[in-house]
Amino acid sequence: MRDVAVVGTGMTKFGELWGQSIRDIFVEAAQQAIADSGVDYIDSLYVGSMSPGLFVNQEHLGAVMADYLGVNPIPATRVESACASGGVAFRQAFLEVASGASDIVLAGGVEKMTDGADVTDVLAAAADQEYEVYHGITFPGLYAMIAKAHMHQYGTTREQLAAVAVKNHRNGVKNPNAQFRSEVSLAQVMSSTMVADPLRLLDCSPVSDGAAAVIVASLDVARKLNKNFVKVVASAQASDTIALHGRESITTFKAVVEASKKAYKIANLRPADINLVEVHDCFTIAEIVVSEDLGFFEKGKGGEAAKQGLTAIEGGRIPINTSGGLKAKGHPVGATGIAQIIELYEQLTSQAGPRQVKNVRRGMAQNMGGSGASCVIHILEAQ
Amino acid sequence: MIGIVGYGAYLPHYRIKAEVIATQWGADPASVTRGLQLFEKTVPGQDEDTITIAVEAARNALRRAQIDPQEIGAVYIGSESHPYAVKPSGTILVDALGIGPHVHVASYEFACKAGTEAMYVAYSHVKSGEMRYALGIGADTSQGAPGDALEYSASAGGAAFIMGREKVVAEILHTHSYTSDTPDFWRREGEDYPRHGGRFTGDPAYFKHITEAGKALLEKSKLSPRDFRYAVFHMPNGKFPMEVGKRLGFTKEQIETGWLVPWMGNTYSGSSPTGLTAVLDVARPGDLIFMVSFGSGAGSDGFIFRVTDEINKVQDRAPKVRQMLDEKKIYLNYGEYAKFRRKIKLNE
């Protein structure tokens, strides 16, 4: 396998984009990425999207986007892995370039969630439809059960959950593309509307429209482009049972543990070698559990770490979700995994402005699908 | 010997008090509580219906009978609130309980006596020698229009009886049915709520059919009311069964044990059947039980049971109906009740 780099990025603002369709936003992000990278062609494209069929009745997204981006007849493929669709689309692009089959590939992600679909119902399609969703569980409900178990087992507190939302909103203020650019207080989080006990509205990532795209190229191509690029030093993916109840432990994401083990091994790194992480904080509890499962904190201590500010940009031991995370930046499902890569790219090329973490060399992106049945992890390195 | 080899009841946990309904409609609560002897009634949970009630009652009957469900040759569910207008309730029940698929199944409807008709047919199947066991069930989630007198009584519950020849707990000695075309209470196809003839539901309907069936039964059996330890009659309210019992020569003491209606309400097809389970829960070997149902339209089914020694073994194998009536009650206000019973017009 040859070395692979990210050479350009583009994304729409995340939020309620009433005036734009799913193809409008994808094309906007993709054109930005192509322009940013300076490439004059792409060999193929991947578009990560969780459920355009249920959200806007549009399948066959690869063809739609290649057509509207004006890049026919290159191969164009939609990738689906629930909320990890974007991360897995990036991994497909990485593998295609690493294998030598292509030199320049566009990896994008998109979701249009506000066109009137029953969002709770659509998101639940990422769980076990026959043995979880049939019984009325929702996505917030699944993570709420994880939170309840984590609180029961490790003594994680309501306030610690809220600390994650407070920190991510604080970061989101500094991200021009974020859906929410306002701070929230612990008290506001803890008194927001209950969605699925113990999770409240401000523990949940929002419903968002948005698209993100990056250009993945071989290191040779990247060098010739003569601009900022970051190297992909690990790409790893793992799976777990589709149903939360099928797992030995409800307080650990085994797919996260396994994927991160692989990623560390591929890159020959340890958690301490990572300078910042974008994690899949679809709910506050997810950030806490994932921060433990990635090896940054001892099992059961993730909540305390968040509360103590160990994951903040300023004075943190390991800044988590400098972009604002899914919580504040927004979570247009399929775009999320790509947007995480973009945040790492900006941080590692020192273009993150007011949210720039000092002296960063390596960043990790952790994107997961369902209640943790899929996880894809990438480690990027500054050049 | 042919009779009941296993019995079981089921009542939902939810309740509404009669005074809450009366207050809602500006009526005098005392006229309901004192006048009709109705204090509270069971309300089905939002996820309960005739089928789920029948399944739970039949599970309790199977726990008592301890037979292989595969040996049940027929299942009949009597109700006036079958969840489907077309599609039998019993198919769901047999698949839930592991009965069949080599089994006869049908839904019965005869207002409040569909349950006893189901029991009678199940009994007849065994008596004819066609099959070893047959299951007859009466269950309802009764309808009563908002503000109508029926709203104080229309409740939810049911009882199931497995008929057989071996290890009979209550032998059926005699049966009798009395039927005539009497339009005292009805619900037309597609209508949400039943209508009734007011006071016409009394003497020409309820009292006439129960007393005629009861008299015939006494004649057939050459028994007199004082030979019975217990008597159970259909219970549309608290007053009627006591009154009809008196007319036939039974005492309050004989009726009281199965008289669940003041705290249960009228479970329609499940009414006299649940009353019978309350009696079987406490009966002793040798006790004679007199039972007459009533279904509007109109008709009455009468049964005489003799309790056997087997009763001692089965009573504790499943929850007793008085327990269900007294324990784990969850009270609803009228708004919750209206929501549970789908009386609120939704934007669907």
Place this chain on the structure above:
Amino acid sequence: MITARYHREIPQRYRLEAGKCSTCQHVAFPPRPVCPKCKGRSFETVRLSEEGKIVTFTIVRVASEKFSKQTPYAVGIVELQEGIRITTQIVDAELDKIEVGQRVKLVFRRVQEDGRAGILCYGYKAIIA
């Protein structure tokens, strides 16, 4: 229309039929073609017990349209006596009295319906024992 799809799952939804691996005795619910423990491919049908305890739970207050008239309702993961875990609603309970570790038993209830005129869908739910 969910009729065929619903009908297929009846043995599991009504009777909790599971697959017991003939090689390693691992019980899988619902039954699967490959044993997740030993990769065995032959199974016998067993019925799970109807008693268990609450492992974790939540109160769903915002539901999909299909369940929106039932909110708030409790859903939990219940561990049955065999050690098998299932997701199920916890009903007829005072929502603020439900706790992790409570013993429950399974009852037969209506779980959802396919609109006003479609089929009714039944299955197991838990009540506090």
